[in-house]
Amino acid sequence: QSALTQPPSASGSPGQSVTISCTGTSSDVGGYNYVSWYQQHPGKAPKLMIYEVSKRPSGVPDRFSGSKSGNTASLTVSGLQAEDEADYYCSSYAGSNILFGGGTKLTVL
Amino acid sequence: QITLKESGPTLVKPTQTLTLTCTFSGFSLSTSGVGVGWIRQPPGKALEWLALIYWDDDKRYSPSLKSRLTITKDTSKNQVVLTMTNMDPVDTATYYCALSSRNWFDPWGQGTLVTVSS
Numbered sequence: 173q174s175a176l177t178q179p180p181s182a183s184g185s186p187g188q189s190v191t192i193s194c195t196g197t198s199s200d201v202g203g204y205n206y207v208s209w210y211q212q213h214p215g216k217a218p219k220l221m222i223y224e225v226s227k228r229p230s231g232v233p234d235r236f237s238g239s240k241s242g243n244t245a246s247l248t249v250s251g252l253q254a255e256d257e258a259d260y261y262c263s264s265y266a267g268s269n270i271l272f273g274g275g276t277k278l279t280v281l
Numbered sequence: 282q283i284t285l286k287e288s289g290p291t292l293v294k295p296t297q298t299l300t301l302t303c304t305f306s307g308f309s310l311s312t313s314g315v316g317v318g319w320i321r322q323p324p325g326k327a328l329e330w331l332a333l334i335y336w337d338d339d340k341r342y343s344p345s346l347k348s349r350l351t352i353t354k355d356t357s358k359n360q361v362v363l364t365m366t367n368m369d370p371v372d373t374a375t376y377y378c379a380l381s382s383r384n385w386f387d388p389w390g391q392g393t394l395v396t397v398s399s
Binding site for chain 2 (some may be wrong): 175204206208210217218219220223224229251261263265268269270271272273275
């Protein structure tokens, strides 16, 4: 199975909203409600931001939200802040294994 | 507080077998629903899921690497061990272990960089 498809880059100004897409197939993103999103700052371990498509772990700001339509999941960051600049990875359960996306570098202008 | 930490060699030679240990605290791998996974990240590249072991000893592997991977657990020591055979320079990466609950990972260990070179 191939990795999930994410745009390599995204950007927005402070205070704006940005949405990052994650496209898979009916065998992964479209077939299960087990899409998760991770934030990774340079030199740091990934941090869970969204699980089960749209749920936020305790401590994650409500500026981060997730959704899914068909085979595409999305992460929206509202009210962009400088500290949101990072790499973002989506992930999906795929039946008997787990897939990650290629990652999106979010730049806060 | 849940913590995980990876340990193992920082340098391995091509064709050698890599053995990594994930030592964790704050949870038990004998608790129903709990799993520990391994994920790697080559320098400057994306995350890649490798393997996952559950509380009931169910094991899952990346299809593309299945022939080279073995994951085991030692519940009494709070450890999970990943072995990868026939290492190649393309396997150079930071290797992470993470707590898995229902197919997501949280939290992650700090990661350990493994370089494959002669």
